[in-house]
Amino acid sequence: MEQTNLSVTTYFIIIGFSDFPILQPAISFLVLLVFLATVSGNMTILLLVCKDQHLHTPMYFFICNLSIVDICCSTNNLHNILISSVLGDNTISIAGCLIQIFIFISLTCAELLILAVMSYDRYVAICNPLYYNMIMNFPVCTLLGISCWVLGALESIPIFLELFRLTCYKSNTINHFFCDIMPVMKLTCSDTTFLDFYILTLGVLVSAFSPFLFTVISYIFIIVSVLKINSTAGRHKAFYTFSSHLTVFILLYTTLAIQYLRPHSVINLDSNKLLDSNKLISLFNTAAMPLLNPLIYSLKNKDVKASFRRVSRVIKQKL
Template sequence: MEQGNQTMVTFFIIKGISDIPELKAPLFLLVLLIYLFTIGGNITILLLVCLHHRLPTPMYFFLVNLSMIDMCSTTVSLHKILLIGLTGNHNISYLSCIAQIYFFGRFVSDELLLLTAMGYDRYVAICSPLRYTVIMNHRTCTLLASVCWALGFVEIIPYAGLVTYFSCYRSNIVNHFFCDLVPVIKLSCSNTSALTLFIIEGAVLMALVPFLLTVLSYIFIITTILRIRSSIGRRKAFYTCSSHLTVVILLHTTLVFQYLRPISADSLEYMDSVDYTKLFSLFNTALLPILNPLIYSFKNKDVKSAFKRQLRYLEYFHAHTICKQKSDSTFN
């Protein structure tokens, strides 16, 4: 339905990652592998934290929430491109598109807020180590996580609501691999100035405020670390924050290139090159959720230790099962 007339739409057509036929199969396999690794890696983190009593500390409580958000976000953003690869059907209903916009936005918001809460956790751990267990008790952690989930739920409602307010579209072909907010509103022939203001305000509310709070936490953290006289102590203190800091930098950098590129005269002309932003979207929606468990596992001794213990337990259980089967067969 690519036409110049203004018309209502009942469905959208997801263009996908690439129009080159030869790349469709390799890209589908790549996205499928990314999705399976993302789900597998984050489920591994969930199981390790739940099965090992030494891990359920505030840091790992937040890491479990982060893994859940990553799995949900990846499923929301990649499920359609996987279905396209399996069925060849690029159509998505209007309501499904709006739902995808909402849920992807809310999970990104959840992750930004949760990383801010994790920054506060690191601040307490470094700056007030003697009071850490008192301040970051189970009630505080549950409250912080609940606030993150609740704010993420509320913050995106105005954007999804304004998209449903649009009465017509110039085209129903979304030049993206999922229904993201900006590519969809660029198709509208309605007045999008109100939504443009909401995008700017939302960028401040959802990204800049959490980022500034995280930066504030790290200003106190770095100040405290520099006061430590021992070089070993300084390295150890910084090491406990390095995983979280790496994830924060990667996520915010990707979002800046994806959504906050310079705005030109046309209110939404800054997203004209949506093909260019697909790279950042793919990194944000597919690769970051893989990197999160890898970063936290490779840079954390507790997670690596728990993973090795679990492997030894599985080897022991497997060997015990084989011995029992042999014993039973001999007895029979």
């Protein structure tokens, strides 16, 4: 394949699911439906929490942060498919591509941190209920929420700057439906030693493993405390308050591990098949997960259902 210099190549071609031409219209239509449902579901959560004072609690404050992450992540990662299906334009500038990678990594890091903070919130609520309001007060929750967003962005800046230093690409065709770091690194003919080292150390060990370990430890303490409850009804109620968090935690880390933690021997053996499978996993991670989050966390929750009825009554009265 002919090597193309970055000074000449000013855009990338995102092939999306064009290698499945028969399924592409159906995939685009399904992605549109999922995107609209994701935005609607998460916007509903944000609206209910803002309008109903009964939901002005730390747990729903962090769920609102997670909803914002889901909306931004879906918009960032799925808009290429939607634009390509409507306008037939599957190109993106190199700067736009690198910005999309930065936003995706920042949002992913922020989401992992938010899940860790939510596990701590559930730990305090279940293991130290008498001190919950004192520990998880408004200033503390605000500081934790801001920290998740800021740290997510800071962890992504070195990757963003290093990607801008790449000087040449073997091709400008990205085998993905959005700009992800693995397909772009596969195309470059520049030295990616620093990127590989940074992703392995700070990316995996710090950005992913640290919140993972913190979350696991929190859930271990929670499970131990729940098992000590003598009442069956009490154990059931306590388990219900964190089971949804645990479900999302398992799904997210499982898909991320499958997608990004494969042995280099497998990657080198057949990188095209790897990227093809990553597209399907990414589609679940960036389309299905943001849709599942409001369903798992909130819309099935009796407090949210009661809030929805209260807000609906207020809206009907005003109309």
